Amino acid sequence: MMIVPRIFSFLQFFTLLYLFIVTFASTEEATALLKWKATFLKQNNSLLASWTLSTNACRDWYGVKCLNGRVNMLSITNANVNGTLYDFPFSSLSFLEYVNLSMNQVSGTIPPEISKLTNLVYLDLSVNNLSSSIPKTIGDLTELKILYVYSNQLFGPIPSELGNLKNLTDLRLSHNQLTGSIPITLGDLTELKILYLSSNQLSGPIPSELGNLKNLNELSLCRNHLTSSIPIILGELTELKILYLSSNQLSGPIPSELGNLKNLTELSLSRNQLTSSIPITLGDLTELKILYLSSNQLSGPIPSELGNLKNLTVVSLSRNHLTSSIPITLGDLTELKSLFLSSNQLAGHLPDQLCQGGKLEHLIVANNKLTGPIPSSLRKCSSFKRVRFDNNSFTGNLSEAFGIYPQLYFINLSDNDFHGELNSNWGKCKNLTNLQVARNNISGSIPPEIGNVKGLLGLDLSSNHLIGHIPKEIGDLTSLVKLFVQNNNISGNIPGELRSLTKLESLDLSGNRLNGSIPIFLGDYVHLFQLNLSNNKFGQKIPMEIGRITQLNVLDLSHNHLVGDIPPQLANLKVLVSLNLSHNGLSGRIPEELESLTGLQDVVLSYNELEGPIPYNKAFINASLEGNKGLCGNVTGLQPCERPSSVVTKHSMAKERKLILIIVLHIGSTSTLCFHWCSIYV
Amino acid sequence: MAICFLFHIFLLLLTLANANVEGDALYALRRAVNDPDNVLQSWDPTLVDPCTWFHVTCDSENRVTRLDLGNAKLSGNIVPELGKLERLQYLELYMNNLVGSIPPEIGGLKSLVSLDFYHNNLSGTIPPSLSKLSNLRFLRLNGNRLTGRVPRELTKLANLKIIDVSNNDLCGYIPTSGSFSKFTEESFKNNPRLEGPELMGFVRYDTGGCN
Numbered sequence: 001m002m003i004v005p006r007i008f009s010f011l012q013f014f015t016l017l018y019l020f021i022v023t024f025a026s027t028e029e030a031t032a033l034l035k036w037k038a039t040f041l042k043q044n045n046s047l048l049a050s051w052t053l054s055t056n057a058c059r060d061w062y063g064v065k066c067l068n069g070r071v072n073m074l075s076i077t078n079a080n081v082n083g084t085l086y087d088f089p090f091s092s093l094s095f096l097e098y099v100n101l102s103m104n105q106v107s108g109t110i111p112p113e114i115s116k117l118t119n120l121v122y123l124d125l126s127v128n129n130l131s132s133s134i135p136k137t138i139g140d141l142t143e144l145k146i147l148y149v150y151s152n153q154l155f156g157p158i159p160s161e162l163g164n165l166k167n168l169t170d171l172r173l174s175h176n177q178l179t180g181s182i183p184i185t186l187g188d189l190t191e192l193k194i195l196y197l198s199s200n201q202l203s204g205p206i207p208s209e210l211g212n213l214k215n216l217n218e219l220s221l222c223r224n225h226l227t228s229s230i231p232i233i234l235g236e237l238t239e240l241k242i243l244y245l246s247s248n249q250l251s252g253p254i255p256s257e258l259g260n261l262k263n264l265t266e267l268s269l270s271r272n273q274l275t276s277s278i279p280i281t282l283g284d285l286t287e288l289k290i291l292y293l294s295s296n297q298l299s300g301p302i303p304s305e306l307g308n309l310k311n312l313t314v315v316s317l318s319r320n321h322l323t324s325s326i327p328i329t330l331g332d333l334t335e336l337k338s339l340f341l342s343s344n345q346l347a348g349h350l351p352d353q354l355c356q357g358g359k360l361e362h363l364i365v366a367n368n369k370l371t372g373p374i375p376s377s378l379r380k381c382s383s384f385k386r387v388r389f390d391n392n393s394f395t396g397n398l399s400e401a402f403g404i405y406p407q408l409y410f411i412n413l414s415d416n417d418f419h420g421e422l423n424s425n426w427g428k429c430k431n432l433t434n435l436q437v438a439r440n441n442i443s444g445s446i447p448p449e450i451g452n453v454k455g456l457l458g459l460d461l462s463s464n465h466l467i468g469h470i471p472k473e474i475g476d477l478t479s480l481v482k483l484f485v486q487n488n489n490i491s492g493n494i495p496g497e498l499r500s501l502t503k504l505e506s507l508d509l510s511g512n513r514l515n516g517s518i519p520i521f522l523g524d525y526v527h528l529f530q531l532n533l534s535n536n537k538f539g540q541k542i543p544m545e546i547g548r549i550t551q552l553n554v555l556d557l558s559h560n561h562l563v564g565d566i567p568p569q570l571a572n573l574k575v576l577v578s579l580n581l582s583h584n585g586l587s588g589r590i591p592e593e594l595e596s597l598t599g600l601q602d603v604v605l606s607y608n609e610l611e612g613p614i615p616y617n618k619a620f621i622n623a624s625l626e627g628n629k630g631l632c633g634n635v636t637g638l639q640p641c642e643r644p645s646s647v648v649t650k651h652s653m654a655k656e657r658k659l660i661l662i663i664v665l666h667i668g669s670t671s672t673l674c675f676h677w678c679s680i681y682v
Numbered sequence: 683m684a685i686c687f688l689f690h691i692f693l694l695l696l697t698l699a700n701a702n703v704e705g706d707a708l709y710a711l712r713r714a715v716n717d718p719d720n721v722l723q724s725w726d727p728t729l730v731d732p733c734t735w736f737h738v739t740c741d742s743e744n745r746v747t748r749l750d751l752g753n754a755k756l757s758g759n760i761v762p763e764l765g766k767l768e769r770l771q772y773l774e775l776y777m778n779n780l781v782g783s784i785p786p787e788i789g790g791l792k793s794l795v796s797l798d799f800y801h802n803n804l805s806g807t808i809p810p811s812l813s814k815l816s817n818l819r820f821l822r823l824n825g826n827r828l829t830g831r832v833p834r835e836l837t838k839l840a841n842l843k844i845i846d847v848s849n850n851d852l853c854g855y856i857p858t859s860g861s862f863s864k865f866t867e868e869s870f871k872n873n874p875r876l877e878g879p880e881l882m883g884f885v886r887y888d889t890g891g892c893n
Contacts, residue, residue: 551774
C-alpha cells in the first residue's frame with residue numbers, strides 16, 4: 001500500500017525534473033539566439049519581434065520550431081536580417097536539423113564552428129552577402145542532405161571535404177566567386193540528385209568522377225572557366241533530366257554517349273569551343289524539350305534524327321560551322337516554338353512543314369546560304385513573333401511568301417533576292433515594331449496601309465526598286481525612330497504629314513527622285529542625329545530650320561538642286577561632325593558663323609556656286625571645295641582672298657569705334673580727377 | 683519552391699544571354715532606370731547582341747557605337763557598366779531625370795566622341811577619369827547639380843572642341859591650360875561658387891576651400 005504512493009511521488013519527481021530540464025535547456029537556447037539577434041544591425045525587425053525572453057521560444061517565436069523541447073528548426077528566410085554569423089550560437093543549438101537563413105543580408109564569413117551543428121540535415125544560407133571561403137569543416141556535417149549557399153560572394157575553392165557528405169541529395173553553390181577545380185571527391189556523393197555549381201570561376205576539367213553520381217537528375221556547371229572535353233562517362237548518368245555545361249571553355253566533340261541520357265529534357269552546351277559534328281545519337285533523347293548547342297565550332301550537318309525529338313520546343317544551333325541543308329524532318333517538330341539556326345553555312349531550302357504545329361514563334365535563320373522560296377506553311381504561321389531571314393539568298397514573291405502575323409513584332413528579310421511588292425498585309429501586323437526588307441528586288445510602291453502599324457519603330461526599305469510617292473500615311477507612324485528608304489526610285493515630295501515623326505533619330509531618303517523643297521518641319525526632329533537627303537532632286541533653298549535640329553551629327557544634302565545661300569543658322573548645329581552640301585547650286589558666301597562649328601571633321605562643299613572666303617576653321621580649311629565659283633583663302637588650290645573692302649572695313653570700323661570709346665572714357669575720368677584736385681586747392 | 687523555379691528560369695536566361703558583355707552592360711542600365719514611356723522595351727537580354735535594340739547603334743562587327751536615349755523621361759542612375767562599351771562613340775543621355783553621380787568607369791569609353799549628360803539631376807563631382815577619353819570632342823554636362831572642381835586633368839583632352847558645364851554647382855578655378863585655352867566663360871557660367879579662370883604665373887594656394 002505504501003509502495004504505490006512512493007512510486008507515484010517518485011514518478012512525479014522525475015516528471016517534474018524532466019520538465020524542468022527541458023524548459024531550462026530551451027531557455028539556454030533562447031538566450032543564445034537572443035544574443036545573436038542582438039548583434040544584428042537593424043534592431044527593430046518586425047518579424048523577429050516575437051523573439052523575447054518572456055515568450056516561449058518553442059511555441060511563440062517566429063521561425064523557430066522545437067522537438068522535445070530543443071530548437072530543431074530555424075527558418076527566418078526573407079526576414080530582413082542584417083548581421084553576421086560570428087555570434088551565431090553553433091555550440092548551443094546542437095539539436096538543430098533545419099536552418100534556413102536565405103534571402104537576408106547576412107554578411108561576413110561562414111564560421112568553421114558551423115560544424116558543431118552535427119545534426120544538421122538542411123542548411124540554406126543562399127541569397128545573402130556572405131563573403132568567405134566555404135569552411136572545410138562543413139564536411140563534418142555528415143547528416144546534411146541539402147546544402148544551399150548560392151548567390152553570395154563566396155570565394156576560394158570548393159573544399160574536397162564536401163565529398164564526405166554522403167547523404168547529400170541537393171548541393172547548390174552557384175553565383176559565387178569560387179575558384180579552382182571541381183573536386184573529384186564530389187563523385188563520392190552518390191545520393192546526389194541536384195548539383196549546381198554555375199556562375200563561378202571554376203577552372204580545370206569536368207571530373208569524370210561525376211559519372212559516379214548515378215542518381216543525378218540535374219547538373220549545372222554553366223558560366224565557369226571549365227576546360228577540356230566533356231567526359232564520355234556523363235553518358236552513364238541515365239537519371240539526368242537537366243544538363244547545363246554552357247558558357248565555359250570546353251573543347252573536343254559532343255560525346256555520342258550523351259544519347260544514352262534517355263530522361264534528358266534540357267541540354268545546353270552553348271558558348272564553348274566544341275568541335276566536330278552533332279552526334280546523331282542526340283536523336284535518341286526522346287524526352288528532350290530544349291537543345292542549346294549555339295556558339296561553338298560544330299561542323300557537319302544537322303542530323304535529321306533530331307526530327308525524332310517530338311517534344312522539342314527550343315532548338316538553338318546558331319553561330320557554328322554547320323553545313324548542308326536543314327533536315328526536312330525538323331518540319332515534324334510540332335511543339336517547336338523557337339528555332340535558331342543563324343550564322344552557319346546552311347544551304348538549301350527551308351523545310352516544308354515548318355510551323356505545322358502552329359506554335360512556331362521565333363524563326364531565326366539569318367546569315368546562312370539558304371535559297372529557295374519560303375515554304376507555304378510559313379505563310380499561315382500566325383504564331384510568328386520574331387523572324388530573321390536576313391543575309392541569305394531566299395527568292396520568291398514577297399506578297400505570296402508572307403501573310404498576316406498578328407503577334408509579329410520583329411521581321412528582317414534584308415539582303416535576299418525577294419521580288420514582288422510589299423502588300424497591304426503588313427498593315428495588319430498590329431504588333432510590328434521593326435520591318436526590314438532592305439537590299440532585295442522589291443518593286444511597286446510603299447503601301448499606305450503601313451501607316452496602320454502604329455507601334456512601328458524601325459522601317460528599312462532601302463536598296464530596292466520601289467516607285468511612287470512616300471504615302472502620307474507614313475505620318476501616322478509617330479513612334480518611328482529609324483526611317484530608311486534610300487536607293488529606290490521614289491518620287492514626289494516629302495508629304496507634310498511626316499511632320500509628326502518627331503521621334504526620328506535617323507532619316508535616310510537618299511538616292512531617290514524626290515523633289516520639291518526640303519520641308520521646314522524637319523526642324524522639329526529634335527532627336528535626329530543623322531539626316532541624309534542626298535542624291536535626289538530637292539530644289540529651292542536649304543531651310544534655316546535645319547539649324548534647329550541641334551543634336552545633328554551628320555548632314556548630307558549633296559547631289560540635289562539646292563540653290564541660294566547656306567543658312568547661317570547651320571551654326572547652331574554645335575555637334576555637327578560631318579557636313580556634305582556638294583553638287584548643288586548653292587551660292588553666296590559660306591557664312592562666317594560656321595567658323596564656330598569647331599566639332600566639324602568632314603566638310604564637302606565642292607561643285608556649288610560658292611564664293612568668298614572660307615571660314616577660319618580647320619574642317620573648312622581641309623574641306624573638299626573644288627568646282628565652286630570664287631572661293632578664296634589661305635588654302636592650297638584656292639586663290640588668296642584680296643582684302644575684300646567690305647569685310648575689312650567692317651572689322652576696322654569696329655576697331656575704330658572701340659578706340660574712340662576708350663579715349664572718351666579716359667578723358668572723362670581725367671577731367672573728374674582734375675576737378676577734384678582743383679577743388680582741394682581751392 | 684516557386685523561388686527555386688524562378689531561379690531556374692533566371693539561370694536559363696543567363697545561359698542564353700551568355701557573356702555578351704555589351705548587351706549585359708546596357709541591360710544593367712535598363713534595370714537601373716525607371717522607363718515610363720517604355721523606351722527600352724526592345725532591349726531583350728536573351729538576344730546574342732544588342733544590335734537590334736532600338737536606340738542602340740552598332741558597327742559592322744556588332745559592337746555598340748551609339749546610345750541615343752536623350753529626352754526619354756528616364757529616371758534612376760547611370761550605371762558603371764556603361765564604361766565597358768569600348769567602341770561607344772556617342773553617349774546621349776541628355777534631358778532625362780537621371781540622378782546620382784557620374785561613375786568614374788565612364789572614363790573607360792576610349793572611343794567616345796560625344797558625352798551628353800546635360801539637363802539631368804546628376805550630383806557628385808566630375809570624375810577626373812574623364813581625362814582618359816582621348817577621342818572626346820563634345821562634353822556637355824550643363825544643367826545638373828554637379829559639385830567640386832573642374833578637374834585639371836581634363837585639359838589633357840586634346841580633341842575637346844566643346845565643353846559645357848554651365849548651370850551646376852562647381853567650385854574652384856576654371857582651368858585655362860591645354861585644350862581649355864580656347865574655351866570662354868560661357869561654358870562655365872551659372873556656377874555660383876566657381877571662382878573664375880585660374881591665373882597662370884601666380885602662386886596658387888590650394889586652400890582646399892572648394893567645399
